[in-house]
Amino acid sequence: MNTGGYSRALRANLLAGFLLTIIILLIVRMFYMQTFQHKAYLEVSEENRIRVVPEIAVRGRVFDRNGKLLIDNRPSYVVAAVPNEITNLDALSDKLSDLIGVPEERIRKKIRNSRFRRYEPVRLKRDAPFDVVCRIEEASDHYPGIVLQLDQSRNYPEHGSAAHLLGYLSEITEKELEKLRGKGFRSGSLMGRKGIERSYDHYLRGVDGTKYLEVTAEGKIVGQLNERAPIAPTPGFDLTLTIDDDLQLLGEALLGDSLSGAIVAMNPNTGGILAFVSQPSFDANLFTGPLSTEDWNRLSTDQRHPLLNRCIQATYPPGSIYKLIVAGAALESGTVTTETRFLACTGGYRYGNRVFRCHKLSGHGVLTLVDAIAASCDVYFYQLGRKLGLEKFAEYSRACGFGKQLGIDLNDEAAGLVPDVDYYNKRFGDGKWPKSLILNLSIGQGELLVTPLQMVSFFSALGNGGTMFRPHVLKGMKTAEGEISMDAEVIRKLPFSPENISILQRAAFEVVNGKHGTAHRAQVKGTIVAGKTGTAQNPHGNEHAWFCAYAPADNPKIAIACIVENAGHGGSVAAPIVAKMIEQYLRSIGIIQDIPQPVAPAKGIVNANP
């Protein structure tokens, strides 16, 4: 045989050497994979076969202060599809789309995405309506591959009651999941949104349990994994709120569906919120299943902003109510005494070349401080404000809790705005702003912005003698170890001496009960109410009506701030609402006895000086 220059033996050896080298390469590669990379591959193979199935913990329930159930869990159904059993995906998604309200394309995409786990149900619609569940159940032949899975959903109060306070749940977003993966969250986890569902999500959620199943490549379950014991879920804590649901419902009814506004009621001795009304509201039950685009558009584009939590997120000018704070600041700083009198009110006050009007065009005449508050005389406060100055105004406003968050146990609390020299310097340039700004601020208008929560906190502190508690909605929770109660936490003392506080209290008493008072409609039989009206100018429409009060005046059990948007004068719209709520609440805690009492003469009450 011609060997072409290479001997036959050399050719044989070369060929053998070549093939042997390749086989050795294979062996080395195999060895490397099975020793150095063994651990990593073993992990993947375990991940492959072990399906970690979460057992969702039962979410904690929520009660009001009297043990009335506010948020409950109810059994619900998830419409899911088993890809392996679907014969005609297009026909199925076509039929299903309208029924469950999920776009066809999304159904198809979800099912196609799980083509390698053909036995694993793909969740298509959470909390399907009962009639849909029935139709699928009855005509299961028409929906091959569709199964119904038992699930739990939240049951919120009807008619959107307390929706802003309670909040709602929705599925975790991809962005959130990136941050929270591996911390007990997974795709499809429900997250608390808004209200206590959000702020106490951690406690309500509990700890999900885990079942370890062995599955085939196609997702078929072989059985429970023997090597790893399942972990039982730990249920979430039941929460008790400081809310009095009867009072809450009354507030909602009084404000009604047609009015926009907010009512916050507080226990002045603890800071516990008794009612948290923000109207218009929304039905949190809409969010329990995935919210339809239609519903979302309706809610988010509504001119009345039903999703806005007006109690803590909305800021308003406080109007005349702020005269109490301005008066306190003036007294405390020694700017005025109770006997200080200014130029007579003639219905207006000339400052520079501008006339600042009083709400009473005929004028109040010469007034003392208390009378000026009771009659809400603007001219008196223009002059008082000039004397007080912007620095002192801002300093005392802050010390009373305005211009910053109070730290309520809910998210998205607004800070409001207390303008000061720095603020105006920034806005208009150093010193280039008119000194007349203080005039508007003194009567609670201008750039000053407050939240209803700040108002009720101030009135609580005023009523109890000067102690401001941290506003809170959580009264206690039932943990595995037992009940925990929230303690009242003092966050500040009003920057006023006891004498000055009693002067302000007297003024508030006069507002409701005095001869010149602007809020006679806030009087309640059987108790004494003290408060202050306000009318907040609104550049976008009619003025907002404010009324804030506490009662009983000598030992307050409740303080309420109420704002009704675009409703005009506070005394006529907001005051009666507050009065009715005070009456019902004091009746419910026994301060006003249910036994019909002889009608006390109005004069008697006025004389009962607190």
Place this chain on the structure above:
Amino acid sequence: MQILRGNISKSAMLLFAAALFLTLVGILIIQSAMFAAPSQFEQNYFKRQMIWAVVAILLFMVVVAVPMRFYEVFAYVLFGLVVVLLLGLLMKGGGKAARWFNFGFFHLQVAEMAKIAVVFVLARYLTYSRRPPNSVRRFATVLILVAIPMLMVLKQPDLGTSLVFIAVLLTVFYWSGLPVMYLLFLITPAVSLIASSHWLSWLIFFVLVLALLQMIKPGTLFSIVTITVNLLSGMIMPFVWNRLQDYQKMRILVFLDPGRDPLGAGYQIIQSKVAIGSGGLWGKGYMAGTQTNLAFIPERHTDFVFSVIGEEFGFWGGLLVLLAFAGIILLGIRIAFKCRNKFSSLVVIGGVTILAFQLVVNVGMALGLMPVTGLPLPFVSYGGSSLLMSWMILGLMVNAELNWQEY
């Protein structure tokens, strides 16, 4: 007729033992791979494989008993028969994927037969050319002989098997004494195909080819043909790429980057690597491979049978299997070396090439070193045709070994 006289050499015994070992491992692995399969039919694959093993060993004995002269005489007849059968498959499938004739109890994979037929016909042709096939005419004849069945198999489409033909062609050329330089030129068109993915790499490659031609001066005609073929293959690269089936393109792309489609084509490679890697040194135990039993490994009784070995028997199990193959291959080369009959020698080298190529491609694929081509592991993978072909090659090796002194 040495075997009838009871004069069996040590090499023949070793060959038989190694092949029997591999066949038994195959049966065991097929049982383990399929016992959890959904259908009774699939669960019984290992029983069918046992029957085929018996048939294959009987065939082996026949192949050993029949004189080499017989194969030499009937090489062209067998080749013709295979070409006719392949043609029949093409007509039957209408140009589409038809790989077998269904005989009810048996699917005849013609491509397996074609491999042996090509070995016979190459050996026969080269036996009677006194000099190496370095004239253009003989070179072309050989190419055409291989190209006919190869293109028909490629059309089925079975890329893996058609590559076997090229491997056989190169090795047989090499063995018959073709200078290594010529072999280099033989593979230049393929290199050209790959290099042409970028004009710069192709330019460098082409300059190298011209330099080589200048160095060895193989003759004008040869040079012209080489240059033409290289130019053409470089130009048709995009055309070939477009002609590839989508799944073939995907396999090549996924081989280069398995993460490209972890749930699709890359899935097979990833799962196979996971199976082998998770087996560790000692394996998870017979019938205890989770990747296997829970169906994560695709085609685990055929193409990915080595993944099951790696998972259940670990490194040591895989090593034993590879050593058995190494033994068969080295013994085969020794037989081919000492054979005095040129036809026998070439046949043995051709057979060894088929086994070695399929081994390397199949195991390389399971280890993630090669793209998914779908070649069975000889002796081990499920399938009658593959098993018969493997044992037939073994029969030819033993036949040559027992009669090595004959001219």
